[in-house]
Amino acid sequence: MNTERMGELKLWGMQGPAMPDTDPDHTQAALASDALREPARQRKVIHVDMDAFYASVEQRDNPALRGRPVAVGGSRERGVVAAASYEARRFGVHSAMPSVTAKRSCPELVFVKPRFDVYKEVSLQIRAIFSEYTSLIEPLSLDEAYLDVTENLKGVEYATQIAREIRARIWDETSLTASAGISVNKFLSKMASDQNKPNGQFVITPDMAPSFVASLRIGKFHGIGQKTEEKMNRLGIFTGLDLRAKSVDFLRQNFGKSGIYYYWIARGIDERPVQPDRVRKSVGAENTFEHDLSSYEEMTEVLAPIIDKVWNHCARTGIRGRTVTLKVKYQDFQQITRSRSVQDEVQSRDGIARISAELLAGLFPMPRPVRLLGVSLSGLNTEADEVGTDDGPQLSLAF
Numbered sequence: 001m002n003t004e005r006m007g008e009l010k011l012w013g014m015q016g017p018a019m020p021d022t023d024p025d026h027t028q029a030a031l032a033s034d035a036l037r038e039p040a041r042q043r044k045v046i047h048v049d050m051d052a053f054y055a056s057v058e059q060r061d062n063p064a065l066r067g068r069p070v071a072v073g074g075s076r077e078r079g080v081v082a083a084a085s086y087e088a089r090r091f092g093v094h095s096a097m098p099s100v101t102a103k104r105s106c107p108e109l110v111f112v113k114p115r116f117d118v119y120k121e122v123s124l125q126i127r128a129i130f131s132e133y134t135s136l137i138e139p140l141s142l143d144e145a146y147l148d149v150t151e152n153l154k155g156v157e158y159a160t161q162i163a164r165e166i167r168a169r170i171w172d173e174t175s176l177t178a179s180a181g182i183s184v185n186k187f188l189s190k191m192a193s194d195q196n197k198p199n200g201q202f203v204i205t206p207d208m209a210p211s212f213v214a215s216l217r218i219g220k221f222h223g224i225g226q227k228t229e230e231k232m233n234r235l236g237i238f239t240g241l242d243l244r245a246k247s248v249d250f251l252r253q254n255f256g257k258s259g260i261y262y263y264w265i266a267r268g269i270d271e272r273p274v275q276p277d278r279v280r281k282s283v284g285a286e287n288t289f290e291h292d293l294s295s296y297e298e299m300t301e302v303l304a305p306i307i308d309k310v311w312n313h314c315a316r317t318g319i320r321g322r323t324v325t326l327k328v329k330y331q332d333f334q335q336i337t338r339s340r341s342v343q344d345e346v347q348s349r350d351g352i353a354r355i356s357a358e359l360l361a362g363l364f365p366m367p368r369p370v371r372l373l374g375v376s377l378s379g380l381n382t383e384a385d386e387v388g389t390d391d392g393p394q395l396s397l398a399f
């Protein structure tokens, strides 16, 4: 199919809930809801998001950094900003930005090395607070989680009150601020948490949902990345209202299975459950090429942006893995993978690049030209942290 050969990099990972193109179950659910049986009971979902998390932790622990533009991440040539303080954001510095660009837009920028063990500790602290309210916690990263509080352990009636209590507790225990979005599903609560940042909260009631979504710029939609945004713009879709005007057939034709997801979120409908045990097993990116490749040089060249994508994700989220897997799809669609595991988690882009290059070299001479290459990381540092409680119900605190 031609659509498979668009040359668009796809990234999957812990960032955000699975989108339809990586989560067929969700698409099934969306399809099923097409012929909506009976209205399910209204849920109460909170999205909690720490404010400028890594940067705030650094400013908390080092008073000299307070009030200054701070970027957590490497300052070197290939460095990427993992998090930017609000002072830095005023200069347009944001996460995933190359450090070189960040320094250019904000010459005063102070680079701080990330301390993921500290972030993870704080993450456990906030998770413990969440778990006093519900066991339905789905983390998106170290600093973000969905909470389903429809049935909450404290019997609090209003989700807005729970959000306020949780944010107050986070402040008391960590001296860090969090923002929260409150609504009836994951999509809307995620959109809501952005509204009153930092240190605020916002509720989207079912009544407000249609107009809220209608006025949203398409690039703001959770689950619509930059490439998709550009494509939508080309199709005349700039806002939620434009998206809602498109038929499900039109969206499916242009965006495949994802089109069905877009169709529903344009209506503020998202039936994905909050999944407490959703633990990603791998983080990876791949690319299908315009032309099939044959030489080692060509292939290492095209691997570079794929590895960048994987590493940028690692830099941003703190995820590290011990196993690097190279995926190769030949011209005839036969697919093979080759993996190598190392003792300690790979800590740099170069580490991933070196192992990928070795795995690739081991495949030469290739039997046929190659149409797709992918690199993924598994054996993630997010898997091993199952924490159980001795007393009371077993709560899933896995990251």
Ligand SMILES: [Mg+2]
Residues within 6 Å of the ligand: 049, 050, 051, 052, 053, 143, 144
């Ligand atoms: Mg955050």
